[in-house]
Amino acid sequence: MALEAVQGVLDDAVALADVTFVVVDLETTGGSPVECGITEIGAVKFRGGERVGTFETLVNPGVPIPRQITHLTGIDDATVTSAPAIDAVIPSFAEFAHGGVFVAHNARFDFTFLNVALQRLAYEPLEPPPVCTARLARRVVWPDVPNVRLQTLAQYFRTTVRPSHRALPDAEACAEVLHGLLELGGRLGILTLGDLHAAVRARGRPNYGKIRLADALPHSTGVYLFRGRDGRVLYVGKSNDLRARVKSYFYGDPRKKVEDLLAETRSVDGVECASELESLVVEARLIREHEPKYNRRGKTWRRYAYLALDTREAYPRIRVVRDAKRQGVYLGPFPSSQSARLAKEALEEFVPIRRCTNAMRASTRFAPCALADIGRCTAPCDGRITPERYGELVRSLVSSLSTPGGLLAALEARMHTLADAERFEEAALARDRLRALAEALARSRIDGWLVAPSDLILREPDGVTLRLRHGALVRSDAVETPLGSPCPRERADELGALRAWIARNGPTIESTDVPLAEPVDGGSRLNHLLARLRAGTRSS
Numbered sequence: 001m002a003l004e005a006v007q008g009v010l011d012d013a014v015a016l017a018d019v020t021f022v023v024v025d026l027e028t029t030g031g032s033p034v035e036c037g038i039t040e041i042g043a044v045k046f047r048g049g050e051r052v053g054t055f056e057t058l059v060n061p062g063v064p065i066p067r068q069i070t071h072l073t074g075i076d077d078a079t080v081t082s083a084p085a086i087d088a089v090i091p092s093f094a095e096f097a098h099g100g101v102f103v104a105h106n107a108r109f110d111f112t113f114l115n116v117a118l119q120r121l122a123y124e125p126l127e128p129p130p131v132c133t134a135r136l137a138r139r140v141v142w143p144d145v146p147n148v149r150l151q152t153l154a155q156y157f158r159t160t161v162r163p164s165h166r167a168l169p170d171a172e173a174c175a176e177v178l179h180g181l182l183e184l185g186g187r188l189g190i191l192t193l194g195d196l197h198a199a200v201r202a203r204g205r206p207n208y209g210k211i212r213l214a215d216a217l218p219h220s221t222g223v224y225l226f227r228g229r230d231g232r233v234l235y236v237g238k239s240n241d242l243r244a245r246v247k248s249y250f251y252g253d254p255r256k257k258v259e260d261l262l263a264e265t266r267s268v269d270g271v272e273c274a275s276e277l278e279s280l281v282v283e284a285r286l287i288r289e290h291e292p293k294y295n296r297r298g299k300t301w302r303r304y305a306y307l308a309l310d311t312r313e314a315y316p317r318i319r320v321v322r323d324a325k326r327q328g329v330y331l332g333p334f335p336s337s338q339s340a341r342l343a344k345e346a347l348e349e350f351v352p353i354r355r356c357t358n359a360m361r362a363s364t365r366f367a368p369c370a371l372a373d374i375g376r377c378t379a380p381c382d383g384r385i386t387p388e389r390y391g392e393l394v395r396s397l398v399s400s401l402s403t404p405g406g407l408l409a410a411l412e413a414r415m416h417t418l419a420d421a422e423r424f425e426e427a428a429l430a431r432d433r434l435r436a437l438a439e440a441l442a443r444s445r446i447d448g449w450l451v452a453p454s455d456l457i458l459r460e461p462d463g464v465t466l467r468l469r470h471g472a473l474v475r476s477d478a479v480e481t482p483l484g485s486p487c488p489r490e491r492a493d494e495l496g497a498l499r500a501w502i503a504r505n506g507p508t509i510e511s512t513d514v515p516l517a518e519p520v521d522g523g524s525r526l527n528h529l530l531a532r533l534r535a536g537t538r539s540s
């Protein structure tokens with residue numbers, strides 16, 4: 001049973017001036033906390049810069065002290081002969097350290113040695129994490145010092161006590177170094193115990209000083225912009241706590257990309273937002289506007305594509321196009337032309353519409369291709385179908401896009417037929433085509449609902465209301481053009497953020513000037529189909 005907790009759990013938000021620090025140094029017979037023993041413990045306790053306690057004792061390690069250790073510390077076997085054993089020392093040390101934050105230079109060594117002894121005597125171990133002055137110095141004074149040895153730091157801070165490889169003087173020197181580091185760290189925003197632990201954990205060294213760039217940001221929801229030389233936007237992100245999120249980049253994100261970003265950063269701006277959704281939309285807009293070097297997501301819209309059907313043509317065909325500026329029927333945007341092509345092939349499986357790229361008027365005639373022979377095309381090229389009949393075919397296709405139940409059921413049945421016949425490659429292709437089509441249809445159904453009203457007001461679960469004008473979030477400080485249908489591909493990420501947020505949060509509709517047509521045919525079939533395709537299961 002644990003006899004006593006050595007150190008209580010302190011809140012990360014507590015100001016450093018209110019923290020009790022227990023600065024410790026040990027002398028030992030070697031480096032292994034299991035095989036070697038402690039020969040001396042020195043510790044000083046500080047609170048608000050005031051020394052409130054001192055602990056010093058020699059310890060009989062119960063094993064011979066190696067000569068090189070004696071040479072270093074001056075402690076030999078005769079020195080510790082009459083000293084108490086560690087078992088007798090640990091209770092008083094535990095009482096001394098109780099309630100304080102453990103500090104040491106290269107703290108893991110002292111921390112581990114003491115914890116081994118504490119646990120052997122059934123005491124609670126010291127509360128992690130320890131504060132290491134060597135690690136803290138790497139964030140705060142490097143590269144102003146050539147190394148972070150205690151001796152070097154003591155010189156740098158001109159401590160009154162100099163390290164001498166004896167426990168108490170080294171603990172006192174370490175405490176003076178700690179106070180020097182905390183004074184400098186305050187200018188970098190290290191003000192609370194949480195800041196201190198984060199700084200000690202931080203891995204990125206060269207840019208840590210720039211953490212002060214986050215000081216002007218509020219602790220509120222919004223979007224942050226890392227800017228480089230000349231104010232160029234390097235990276236855009238969103239957070240529910242702008243200052244904390246920006247600071248976290250300086251706490252040692254190991255990614256090379258982040259280190260490069262921080263090296264180039266000269267300033268950080270924040271845009272406060274009323275809600276998470278607003279921050280998602282503003283983030284998407286700012287990424288589109290600035291195309292920041294370090295954002296990958298949000299810059300892929302140039303790859304997006306649509307399926308287009310120009311119903312003014314005599315014999316329309318489905319095209320994969322990059323923009324949706326011409327008149328016609330559109331589906332998309334798709335995340336890539338490859339995905340649009342798969343959906344096109346799915347539709348052509350279902351409707352025997354022409355696939356050739358020749359320009360065709362009503363009277364144009366040329367030799368049919370093999371698709372005519374296998375019944376996959378109605379072959380308007382050699383007059384097998386009239387323009388009127390072909391028009392009906394096209395109208396049925398357009399109608400299937402808004403009420404896709406029959407279309408999807410037929411394509412799914414075809415996929416299963418192929419799988420049952422062990423034509424697995426063809427079945428896999430049919431699955432990919434069906435999935436590309438079904439996902440686009442699912443997106444377009446929500447987009448249509450969002451984009452149609454010129455005034456749609458949504459209420460978030462926390463009560464915040466949001467106004468959309470044809471799919472574009474209305475903000476008080478910006479005039480945003482409506483999205484329209486189909487959504488322009490450069491703004492598809494903005495609409496996608498809105499769509500994903502609605503799926504996650506389920507807001508209620510406060511008011512709309514376009515009544516919803518519910519239930520929409522095929523909606524639940526579409527959702528179930530997508531769930532089956534993603535899970536790789538069949539309908540029962």
Ligand code: SF4
Nearest residue numbers: 354355356369377381
């Ligand atoms: S059958 Fe004629 S219209 Fe149909 S795809 Fe072939 S060439 Fe084009």
